[in-house]
Amino acid sequence: MWLYLAALLGLYFLRRWYRERQTVENLREKSVLITGCDSGFGSLLARQLDARGLQVLAACLTPQGAEQLRKATSARLQTVILDVTRTDSIAAATAWVKGQDAWVLFPSLG
Template identity: 90%
Template sequence: MWLYLAALLGLYFLRRWYRERQSVEGLPEKYVLITGCDSGFGNLLAKPLDARGLRVLAACLTQQGAEQLRKATSQRLQTVILDVTRTDSIAAATAWVKEQVGDKGAGFKL
């Protein structure tokens, strides 16, 4: 029984080691848009993606949230104010994203 558990544990750590070694090439040229970056999951996701070298486009609801996030991250991370309940805010954020990404975002559609 102990041998079986040790084998399972070994397989688990082997799989984990293998997954952590996986990487995506060209991260500095890749963009990711994350909404809800004032706090919560969006904020928690934006910071490590920025640290890994991605160009994070972080959408925040408030100016205060955007400023706090910028202080905690590198210059690669850019913020935009976005209220997803307002059509004009969505349109402005969409235009901003297209401007930031340029021709690298050929597949970006809304």
């Protein structure tokens, strides 16, 4: 029984070591699109990724939320107003994002 426990523990640490060694190359050149950045999880994630050096494309519902986020972050973070209930807002944000070459999308509800 102790042998099985030791083997499982060894596999756990081997897997953990392997996962920690995996990295994404050129992380600072990647763009991340996050929706719902006015408050909550979206805002927190945008600030954290900006602090780590990623190019952040933050979609906010209100101009006030976008301005607050811009003031609290670096020039790497760019904002756009996005109201998912309005088709024209979605079209404008889509056109803006296409020119930014987003690497990953984090949909957040704010």
